[in-house]
């Protein structure tokens with residue numbers, strides 16, 4: 031387990047992922063009924079952008095660093111408001127902190143992290159947060175143990191570091207399990223786009239499942255098949271909530287322009303059933 035998110039915190043992929051995360055939570059909060067979020071690969075929760083590691087790659091400068099004042103787009107501004115107090119201190123919040131800040135008294139978060147030291151740091155960064163349980167399990171075990179949640183509604187965030195060569199095969203197997211156990215859950219899966227990775231195959235696998243409303247969005251910084259580079263990042267959203275694809279699509283031109291992305295393709299993997 032060599033991956034450390036501090037080298038990547040606040041980069042263009044985090045901006046896309048956390049924007050989608052904030053909008054989905056915003057959607058879930060439109061109903062009074064409680065929801066449960068499982069953040070299966072939590073990381074440490076809070077990143078110091080001035081640290082030696084973050085300064086070494088400076089990835090955040092080409093991501094969140096490209097935005098200053100609040101944008102005119104309301105949905106992007108919602109995301110900006112959720113990170114502002116941290117950015118003002120030279121920090122960037124990770125997914126579990128963003129989620130815990132958006133919970134209502136009736137909602138809960140299971141924040142899971144396998145790396146032992148990172149799990150301890152995560153606990154300390156989430157100390158005092160209400161309705162949050164930190165677990166130290168393999169991500170897929172954590173999901174299996176907790177779905178369906180008793181609330182029967184919620185979001186599962188799957189954000190692996192892709193250090194394992196067979197991560198896409200594992201994902202394909204797991205997606206089938208999720209559908210059997212929690213067919214109405216919202217699942218958001220992040221993936222990298224590199225020339226050698228089987229991105230189209232995982233989309234076909236996603237299409238073969240009977241989750242309705244599966245939507246995909248990608249942010250590309252290089253041509254898809256360029257060798258040896260991190261070309262882009264994608265999100266697969268199962269049970270994509272009503273209006274979320276439209277709201278995200280409306281923000282993409284802003285991301286493309288500010289970050290200088292090559293393209294930001296979106297597609298329905300499984301379209302809405304009549």
Ligand SMILES: C[S@@+](CC[C@H](N)C(=O)[O-])C[C@H]1O[C@@H](n2cnc3c(N)ncnc32)[C@H](O)[C@@H]1O
Nearest residue numbers: 035071072073124125143144145168169189191
């Ligand atoms: C991309 S980072 C997570 C970033 C975080 N979701 C965010 O958006 O702020 C991936 C994390 O998964 C952890 N990890 C790696 N393998 C894991 C596994 N099998 N189960 C759970 N966590 C794992 C890594 O230690 C790392 O902290």
